[in-house]
Amino acid sequence: MHAASSPDIRLVPVHVAIVMDGNGRWAEERKRPRLFGHKAGVDSVRTVVETAREIGVRHLTLYAFSTENWRRPAFEVKGLMTLLKAYLQSELTTMLKNDIHLLCIGQQDRLPADVRKTLDMVMAKTAHCSSMTLNLALSYGSRSEIVRAVRQLAGKCAGGELAVRDLNEELVASHLYTAGQPDPDLFIRTGGERRLSNFLLWQLSYAELYFTDIKWPEFGREQFLEAIAVYGTRQRRFGKTGAQLRQG
Ligand code: IPE
Ligand code: IPE
Ligand code: MG
Numbered sequence: 001m002h003a004a005s006s007p008d009i010r011l012v013p014v015h016v017a018i019v020m021d022g023n024g025r026w027a028e029e030r031k032r033p034r035l036f037g038h039k040a041g042v043d044s045v046r047t048v049v050e051t052a053r054e055i056g057v058r059h060l061t062l063y064a065f066s067t068e069n070w071r072r073p074a075f076e077v078k079g080l081m082t083l084l085k086a087y088l089q090s091e092l093t094t095m096l097k098n099d100i101h102l103l104c105i106g107q108q109d110r111l112p113a114d115v116r117k118t119l120d121m122v123m124a125k126t127a128h129c130s131s132m133t134l135n136l137a138l139s140y141g142s143r144s145e146i147v148r149a150v151r152q153l154a155g156k157c158a159g160g161e162l163a164v165r166d167l168n169e170e171l172v173a174s175h176l177y178t179a180g181q182p183d184p185d186l187f188i189r190t191g192g193e194r195r196l197s198n199f200l201l202w203q204l205s206y207a208e209l210y211f212t213d214i215k216w217p218e219f220g221r222e223q224f225l226e227a228i229a230v231y232g233t234r235q236r237r238f239g240k241t242g243a244q245l246r247q248g
């Protein structure tokens with residue numbers, strides 16, 4: 001085993017996707033309101049974004065709010081939206097300094113107007129940044145993303161712009177929110193659950209999966225680097241045999 005502060009990073013994934021889970025339980029364990037956990041979670045977001053950028057991750061996708069999360073109590077949803085807006089406002093300078101391009105994946109039209117306005121502003125101001133793309137998944141659900149793509153493609157077929165026989169994987173991928181970005185190499189879920197929760201079902205086809213019981217507010221630099229180090233030990237065969245890979 002390596003010292004936790006300096007794990008052996010053999011390979012940096014190009015795209016990391018994270019389900020940031022466990023904020024509520026972290027707070028409840030401390031007899032504090034759930035929003036206290038979400039607040040603490042924002043610090044983890046800052047640390048992980050900074051660390052990812054530092055080690056050369058090119059795309060980072062963070063699941064911040066799912067289509068299913070609208071079912072939570074209105075008070076919690078409101079608190080999350082307030083935190084999100086404050087995060088975006090406070091992080092703009094750092095994003096510019098670190099050359100990070102912010103994108104939003106998900107149903108932006110369902111977000112409160114003031115959050116949308118702040119998001120649009122930060123996305124526009126960081127549009128020229130190119131060292132890392134930070135995708136915030138907001139009101140994101142993979143099935144609704146796929147349905148949206150199917151609708152667009154069906155519309156093009158019906159309008160004669162596209163022939164049914166020309167439909168292929170690239171075309172589907174290019175109609176998802178993540179169009180133009182590579183698929184995640186590494187998927188991380190904190191908080192102990194072993195599920196995808198409607199996150200990037202298409203894009204995660206060949207991602208390496210990493211689950212940890214650590215709750216999101218306690219997931220910092222060391223824990224992120226550990227996940228990256230574990231990724232480097234995985235053999236990605238993409239259907240081939242181990243022997244084929246050794247032969248190059
Ligand atoms: C993840 O933490 C953050 C969001 C879903 C917004 P949770 O709020 O799901 O935390 P737990 O799972 O209840 O601990
Ligand atoms: C998934 O977490 C969504 C986010 C982290 C934003 P949840 O905590 O909402 O997932 P489920 O509902 O327990 O699967
Ligand atoms: Mg949860």
